[in-house]
Amino acid sequence: MKKVMVVFGTRPEAIKMAPLIKELQIRKNLEPVVCVTGQHKEMLDQVLNTFSIKPDYDLKVMTKNQTLFDITTKILNGMKNILEEVKPDLVLVHGDTSTAFSAALACFYLHIPVGHVEAGLRTYDAESPYPEEFNRQAVSIVSKYHFAPTEVSRLNLIKEGKNPDTVFVTGNTVIDAMMTTVSDHYTHPDLEWTKESRLILITAHRRENIGRPMENIFKAVRRIVEAFDDVKVIYPVHMNPLVQEIAQRTLDGEERIRLIEPLNVVDFHNFMARAYLILTDSGGIQEEAPSLGKPVLVMREHTERPEGVEAGTSILTGTEEENIYRQCSKLLSDLTVYSTVSERSNPFGDGYASKRICDIINAEI
């Protein structure tokens, strides 16, 4: 029996690791050990409850307004003790968070092999997304196995000199997670409120957007609501106090904009399914929206997910108010443009990524 430790700490990592944990649990010769860092608290618990996952270890590192120094040092030191106790044969980390970076670094220091899930995404601009571009490149350096979601991400790794025998295209596990969440019969009071309107669903939380860019984004949202009287906006606001302050200050008080608490992932996926379009600076939502045929305006300067832009399912708007307003107005006004974007298929996965990753682990370790 080989011990496979799965380490994660934030909401998106939990959503994307959950199907992999479920798959590991049914493999006879693999023993999953679940370790959460607690980089997120409430937003992590929402996902653990939804997928009925009980962590074996929890570092509980989150504090209000935590800095990158807080997260990185606490996780690095905390992981040392857990890794020395468990002695896993392989540790799986996910993506580009400080949890992934610090856990992978701890493994490197202890000569424990790392498998990187969602490997090879790149903007090659260390400031955007910040600090995620650094985190994922650093994880790639110390990883033994690279589970790339797409051919684009595989090629990034090959161009960087990784041994092709260690890089596997698997699809993104977030699409596996979506197989169980969306239902035609789903209802929610906030969706009832939007019934006769077109729903724009928003999320925004990126560190590099906090401040002026986020204010620009929200100003554009207000203008859209003023210009289109059949539009209603729902924004489940991220729990970061800095994000909450900007959202309250710039969006509160508008009748057709609702600021709500973060939704659990089942709710959020069903809100996406009912939305007319999605405005976001999130990574994961760019991958999920095409499965539901929803156009995504990506309010960032760069994306590490060019597959969506190339497939025509995502439109990169940057963070200037005028451009966000213009692109959004175009989608709301022109049905031909809207239909072209919404009818494309999903380039990020087919729902079998976790199965492929476990097959590879079985064969390799």
Ligand code: UD1
């Ligand atoms: C982190 C990741 C980012 C990912 C995002 C997903 C890093 C550096 N950043 O950013 O890549 O896109 O998660 O959402 O790893 N908070 C709570 N409760 C929670 C979660 C957060 O109160 O459940 C508040 C806390 O005050 C915390 C703050 O939000 O200090 C920021 O959390 P943090 O994990 O540092 O950054 P995120 O922006 O969430």
Ligand code: UDP
């Ligand atoms: N999500 C959620 N509730 C919300 C908003 C988002 O469950 O209120 C989910 C969403 O479906 C996606 C993930 O959280 O799977 C994205 O997380 P986030 O935007 O926080 O991080 P990123 O993907 O940018 O790292």
